[in-house]
Amino acid sequence: MQLIKGGRIVEDGFARVADDAPVPDRLPVIVPAARFLAEADAFAAREAPTGVVWPNDRRVAELAPYLDRLALVGLVFPVFRDGRAFSQARLLRERHGFRGELRATGQVLRDQFLFMLRAGFDAFEVTKDADAAAFAQAARRYSVFYQPTGDGRVTARASRVGRPARDSLERDSLL
Amino acid sequence: MTSPLHQKIKVTGPVVVTANRLTDGAVIYRTASGQWTTELPGAAVVTTSDAAMALLTAARAEGVRVVDAYVAPVDLSHGKPRPGNLRERIRAAGPTIRLPAPEAANVHVCA
Amino acid sequence: MYVHDAFDRRLIAERVEEFRDQVRRRLSGELNEDEFKLLRLLNGVYLQLHAYMLRIGIPYGTLSSAQLRMLAHVARRYDRGYGHFTTRQNIQFHWIKLEDLPDAMADLARVGLHGIQTSGNSVRNVTTDQWAGVAPDEIEDPRVWAEVVRQHVTLHPEFTFMPRKFKIAVGTAAHDRAALRIHDLALRLHRNEAGEAGFEVMVGGGLGRTPFLAKTIKQFLPKHDVLSYVEAVLRTYNQFGRRDNAWKARIKILVHDLGAEAFGREVEQEWQSIKDGALALDDAAVAEIAARFRYPDYERLADDPVELKEARAGDRRFETWHRSAVARHRLPGYAIVTLSLKAEGETPGDATAAQMDAIADLADRYSSGEIRVGHEQNLALPHVRQQDLYPLWRALDAIGVATPNVGLVSDIIACPGLDYCSLANARSIPIAQDLSRRFRDGDLARDLGRLHINISGCINACGHHHVGHIGILGVEKNGEEYYQVTIGGRADEEAELGQLIGPAVPYGEVANVVEDIVAAYVELRERPGEIFIDTVKRIGIEPFKERVHATH
Secondary structure: OEEEEOOEEEOOOOEEOOOOOOOOOOOOEEEEHHHHHHOHHHHHHOOOOEEEEEOOOOOHHHHHHHHHHOOEEEEEEOOOOOOHHHHHHHHHHHHOOOOOEEEEEEOOOHHHHHHHHHHOOOEEEEOOHHHHHOHHHHHOOOOOOOOOOOOOOOOHHHHHOOOOHHHHHHHOOOO | OOOHHHOOOOOOOOEEEEEEEOOOOOEEEEOOOOOEEOOHHHOOOEOOHHHHHHHHHHHHOOOOOEEEEEEEEEEOOOOOOEEOOHHHHHHHHOOOOOOOOOOOOOOOOOO | OEOOOHHHHHHHHHHHHHHHHHHHHHHOOOOOHHHHHHHHHOOOEEEOOOOEEEEEEOHHHEEEHHHHHHHHHHHHHHOOOEEEEOOOOEEEEEEEOHHHHHHHHHHHHOOOOOOOOOOOOOEOOOEEOOOOOOOOOEOOOHHHHHHHHHHHHOOOOOOOOOOOOEOEEEEOEOOOOOOHHHOOEEEEEEEOOOOOEEEEEEEOOEOOOOOEOOEEEEEEEEHHHHHHHHHHHHHHHHHHOOOOOHHHOOHHHHHHHHOHHHHHHHHHHHHHHHOOOOOOOOHHHHHHHHOOEOOOOOOOOOOOOHHHHHHHHHOHHHHHHHHHHEEEOOOOOEEEEEEOOOOOOOOOOEEEHHHHHHHHHHHHHHOOOEEEEOOOOOEEEEEEEHHHHHHHHHHHHHOOOOOOOOOOOOOOEEOOHHHOOOOOOOOOHHHHHHHHHHOOOHHHHHHHOOOOEEEEOOOOOOOOHHHOOEEEEEEEEOOEEEEEEEEOOEOOOOOEOOEEOOOOEEHHHHHHHHHHHHHHHHHHOOOOOOOHHHHHHHHOOHHHHHHHHHHO
């Protein structure tokens, strides 16, 4: 498995800590949701960054009170066709203003990278090495986007409205 | 006519292993020598669950060439294997309805 | 007609290249079938019994002649010379090769056609009234709103991997020709007491194993809020729809389990958070889309020109066809012409490449180059001058698309069934063909009046059997084809689900049962002119049950 962050393959600085394992003091860690919620104050008091893996069947609103203390939220794709985490990602970014690392975990396909970027993910745990190597290419697969998300990409409406419809129609093909 | 996805390997008569060819979707059958053929009479026919499972496992190992391999019944009452149910008859022989005749002139109109 | 701009074309071209790469990775083994299946379905590529099938969306049922010619070209070059128009304003090719698909898609892309989201757990082709823009009873052209929604949901990063497929329909006319209530989400434009137009939002309709009619969750949604509201519905469904069981994953189950009111409250809450954000539409945005729909330069004409009067009086066959196939246009002197793809003994919805080319030529000559595709699996020419109807009819008759049976008993809707489909339990097409021969007598069919027969080869209900006046569902019993028959269904503004009239019957009995039902109707109707569905509504299904039981 490879971790992609900032568009490149990087070393994972976070250690995964299980429910009952001791939490190392000075290392960035990622803990399961239940443990984080149970020991939220203790995690808040840590000096090192804390991340949480949030299950895809739990409302992210529950996490809102803690977001300013979280360095990372991991969202889960148990199989690549289960797209609940796309909604969670957008809510975390666009509604709850989460600015930390938003990491896609589980089954992540190359063909979904761009959707994930648009939903607000900026880190990806990729199972296939070839997919990780192809990240940059996959992220550039499309250059035009119809709908706005929180990613700031220019959308169809933004690029069309403002230019005179008449002019554009003359240049465009009538099908 | 049960969907192959829900099929359990319960063999009560002669069966073959069939699939679709990856490149064009054509119906193919597993042969005794571990190849594939588009002709049902060339298929390996087995009659026990173990033999069917072995044939199927080998077939499924070839994920790149074939899609959705499964066990299908055949009818041996006429000697050579024939499809054992309507679904398999249609897979082997094509739709039961008359299809439009191919156009006489082999002209490709490129728009 | 919608005019594509460079933006639309670029997106489709980039999609073709992406798919080409995915096919390459599948053929080289980089992708396994499980992974590839997810990706190919999102491009409308199925693996059927004999070959791959490519489904191409025809947004809001509007085709240009250039697009129809391209469909003919794809049929010839990559398939077996014909295509099948479906019940959702799509066309399917049933014999295509995986290796050829990227090239076929590149050809289609040249005229703006594609298979994006015609399958998979995504938002499917947004459908509407096939008479959009020309129907006399519409408030405004529904295609503008269908296109607004279509663009928004195309390659939507949040809603491409939902629990199940999601079908949206838009209607703006008094008479529902878009089967709104059988959709996951339906938007019906109507006017409130103040005379403003807004959408009634209905959710949770769908057929399949557990059929439901959509329930209204919002009576009046301002038009400019349509995208934020659609987004709120999709987001609610994406998060809370069931994913543990494919049979229970459609939004209809979520709406049913929560109750429409509770579901509506969830949506409302989500909507309040986003309605004033980036999705709020302004007049300029809507006008920009609306400006992309082109209408012919209509002439000022009067109804019933002398050419038409003379032809109707002088040619009985033409007069018969005219009564069946010609509908009122919103402008005087024009007509909407339905082309029946239901010739006797043929496959409902099929058209050959030669027919497609000929229809494209006729559209250029008589209908400003425009063709429509309806959920009844017929085509239409939407802008025909009444004075041209006679020569048009002769040309349509010559290519076999002027059977005067539109809306009648032999205008049968049928899915491909077990002759093609890997999901089917039984055949649909031969049943339809048999029925079309039984009811070949046009005088009888016209006496029976409007009567919709819908046939599905499995419970997935692509033939919309639940909403057929007479519905026929293929099932399998001990390896044999059996068929359940329902009556009383309808898909229009008075939508109902049909009810079973008895136990399933074997293949060879279906046409007899339908004949018995029709005979019972003739006996039971109050007067000639009371159509079948009204008789069933008036007296219920019991009298029909008795009649059918007595003979089978």
